[in-house]
Amino acid sequence: MTPLRHVVIAAALACIATGASAQDFKQPIKVIVPFAAGGATDQLARLLAPRLGNVLGTTVTVENRAGASGQVGTAAVKSAAPDGSTLLLAPDHATVVVPLISPTAGYHAIRDFVPLGQIARYQWALSVPASSPARNLAGYVDLLRAKPQDANYGIPLKGGVPEIIGTVIERKAGVPLQATPYSGSAAVLPPLAAGEISAGVTGEPEALALSREGKIRIIAVSGGARSPVLPDVPTFEEAGFPGVNVNSFHAFYAPKALPPAMADTFNAALRTVLKDEEVKRKIKDMPLVLDPTDLEGAKRELAKSQDFWDKATQPKK
Structure with a gap:
């Protein structure tokens, strides 16, 4: 093979790679919320969707698929094409806890999803x-x-x-x-x-x-400290009811086989959106505690939640 041909092939491969990267999230994105409209998960999705669309250069819409304690919408994302066109925004309760107590849910948080980034925590x-x-x-x-x-x-x-x-x-x-x-x-x-x-x-x-x-x-x-927006309301622990020292978090997820480059792109867009002052104010007013992560941080948080609930849902001996 001549040196010139090497150069031509390398240039062609570079163009293909660049073209693939450029197509990341250029198709419309549907964010599935596995609960009815009006709740915090739905509000969060509708706050972030248009802003994510602006950063990613595409249209992002929200679809509510409620049912079976979050199973319907979550399972739909598991079965979706791993091309970035269908994502999930849900609390760890729906992704982690529900399949532990409902074996027929047909999904597992770590096995079946790519965590794309944590957004916020709540009590x-x-x-x-x-x-x-x-x-x-x-x-x-x-x-x-x-x-x-x-x-x-x-x-x-x-x-x-x-x-x-x-x-x-x-x-x-x-x-x-x-x-x-x-x-x-x-x-x-x-x-x-x-x-x-x-x-x-x-x-x-x-x-x-x-x-x-x-x-x-x-x-x-719940949790180990009083809510900053409800300083007069005690935690269960303070009121003499131990055992509820745990909170939950909202995060984005994709079907497991999503290409890593697309996960990187989405996480970068999400963290950009979460730096916006208006977004930060609205999340605080919900009230949620803003707690964004990179991809590795999202994996760690999901693993911690999975480990906690694996143990918590085991039958008592």
């Missing part, structure tokens, strides 16, 4: 209707003991933190709690505000709006 909130006589957790336990027929509460999806909270309260009250799953945190709030259920566990962002409107009362939050 879980236990709320009661504004009409409830319970002013705090101790008062709610007293209410359950006095009226065990009212020992029901709403949860956004099965398993994980929401049901751990129910178990913690059950032990203290000595009264079995009946959990009613809804299609996301936003769906829990109307029946809660109407007094159709005695309490509800939701993401703090969803509960905050109705709390500020005086329609519900937040009486405890």
Whole structure:
């Protein structure tokens, strides 16, 4: 082969490589949210989608596919073509916890997805209707003991933190709690505000709006520290209900075989968008704690969550 031919082939290969890179995310992107519209995950997706589109040079839309505690939308992304046209934005609860407690979910967070970047963390909130006589957790336990027929509460999806909270309260009250799953945190709030259920566990962002409107009362939050936007609300630990010292996070995911170059491109775009001052302010107002990661950081956070919930969901010996 002549030197000139070597040069021509090398130039052609470079053009092909450049062309492939240039086509990254040039097709429209659909971000699937596995919950009903209106919740924090949906709000976050709709905040970020147009800005990601501007950075990536394409159109980014949001589609809600609620059902089966997040399984429907999450499984749809697992089965999608790994070409960057279909992505998932979800909390680790839907990606990690649900398949551990629902073996028929048909997906595994680490085996079936590429984590594209963490966005933010959030706490879980236990709320009661504004009409409830319970002013705090101790008062709610007293209410359950006095009226065990009212020992029901709403949860956004099965398993994980929401049901751990129910178990913690059950032990203290000595009264079995009946959990009613809804299609996301936003769906829990109307029946809660109407007094159709005695309490509800939701993401703090969803509960905050109705709390500020005086329609519900937040009486405890998860995690090891009080929420900065709810400084007067104790953690479960502070209120004498240990075992809920855990929070959750939102992140983007792609089908497992997404090319690494596309994962790099998307993560860089995401981190660019999350530096925008308006985006940072709106995320803080949700309220979520902004906590972006690079790809390696996203993998570590997902692995930590998987390890925690693998152990937490093991049958007690």
